[in-house]
Amino acid sequence: MAFTRATGKHRRPSRIQRRTARAAGVAALATTGVVGTVAAPAFAAEPAAEQTGLTPVVTMGDTVAQKIDAQAVAQKQAAEQAAAKKKAEEAARERAAEVAKEAKEAAEKAREAKERAAREAERKRLNTFVSPISGSYVSTGYKSGGAVWSSGSHTGVDFHAASGTAVHSVGMGEVVEAGWGGSYGNQVVIKMNDGTYTQYGHLSSSSVSVGQKVTPGQQIGLSGATGNVTGPHLHFEARTGPEYGSDIDPVAYLRSHGVNV
Numbered sequence: 001m002a003f004t005r006a007t008g009k010h011r012r013p014s015r016i017q018r019r020t021a022r023a024a025g026v027a028a029l030a031t032t033g034v035v036g037t038v039a040a041p042a043f044a045a046e047p048a049a050e051q052t053g054l055t056p057v058v059t060m061g062d063t064v065a066q067k068i069d070a071q072a073v074a075q076k077q078a079a080e081q082a083a084a085k086k087k088a089e090e091a092a093r094e095r096a097a098e099v100a101k102e103a104k105e106a107a108e109k110a111r112e113a114k115e116r117a118a119r120e121a122e123r124k125r126l127n128t129f130v131s132p133i134s135g136s137y138v139s140t141g142y143k144s145g146g147a148v149w150s151s152g153s154h155t156g157v158d159f160h161a162a163s164g165t166a167v168h169s170v171g172m173g174e175v176v177e178a179g180w181g182g183s184y185g186n187q188v189v190i191k192m193n194d195g196t197y198t199q200y201g202h203l204s205s206s207s208v209s210v211g212q213k214v215t216p217g218q219q220i221g222l223s224g225a226t227g228n229v230t231g232p233h234l235h236f237e238a239r240t241g242p243e244y245g246s247d248i249d250p251v252a253y254l255r256s257h258g259v260n261v
Contacts, residue, residue: 127193129171129257130217132200132236133159138261139233142249155247156199156237161223163232167200169214170254176242178206184235185227188220189242196253197242201235202227 140158161167173192181187184201188208191197204224214220225232238253239246254261 126172126215128216129254129259130168131159131254131259131261132168132170132198133161133165133223133234134168136160136165136234138251142251155244156201156235157250159234159236161232161234163204163222163224165223165234166219167203167221167223167234169216169218169220170198170236170259171216171257173198173214175208175210175212175214175220178208178210181227183228185229186221186224187227190214190220191242196248197239197246199235199237199239201237202229202233204232 136159138157139160140154142154142157144154167188169190171192171194173190175188176191176197177187177189179186181189181201184199186203186206187199187201188203188206189197189199200220202224203221204226206221208214208220223232223234229235236250238248238250240248251261
């Protein structure tokens with residue numbers, strides 16, 4: 001007798017369909033917690049787990065979780081590296097600012113030191129005394145006697161100098177006389193900063209005026225032979241006051257101010 005194969009809605013599901021349905025059912029039971037309460041014999045005839053497709057599903061879930069964990073670790077590391085980089089950059093900026101500040105302070109100190117040194121050098125220069133004639137020597141000494149001097153003795157010293165030789169102020173001071181001085185011929189008298197006076201006589205010409213401030217070594221005129229002289233030279237006097245007769249030893253005066261005469 002021939003049998004006809006079931007067709008239509010009464011057709012038996014294929015093996016693949018049965019396995020898929022069974023795996024889905026088991027997965028649903030596992031989700032709801034039912035699997036844990038079912039007696040073991042109920043599953044005695046069930047196919048192995050690897051035949052249901054559960055193992056691939058679980059394995060796939062573990063793989064996704066591992067990837068998520070790896071991404072989280074990578075993100076954390078990236079965040080830590082970014083934070084470390086930012087911190088390093090901030091530290092570098094702070095150090096650069098400190099270096100710039102230190103450099104600025106060092107430059108300021110150097111500038112101040114340079115200015116102090118310049119002021120000190122200028123102070124020393126202004127307090128320095130020089131010879132009235134560079135490279136000259138005393139040809140006639142202080143208090144030398146002779147009829148040529150009205151007082152009977154020399155009230156200053158004579159520096160050897162040809163006519164037209166530059167004459168310098170021996171120190172810092174103010175011009176109080178500039179012009180004709182009788183037997184002194186053309187002369188310049190300077191009140192020095194220390195209160196003493198210096199006189200420069202027999203000049204062929206002067207280049208300063210009364211009230212003018214002069215500094216050490218500044219040219220005040222040219223040597224000559226004006227006034228009561230026998231030849232060109234510079235008559236130099238040092239005085240305690242502006243008046244005649246208050247003279248002091250010019251050589252000792254210059255030496256006391258460091259001039260090698």
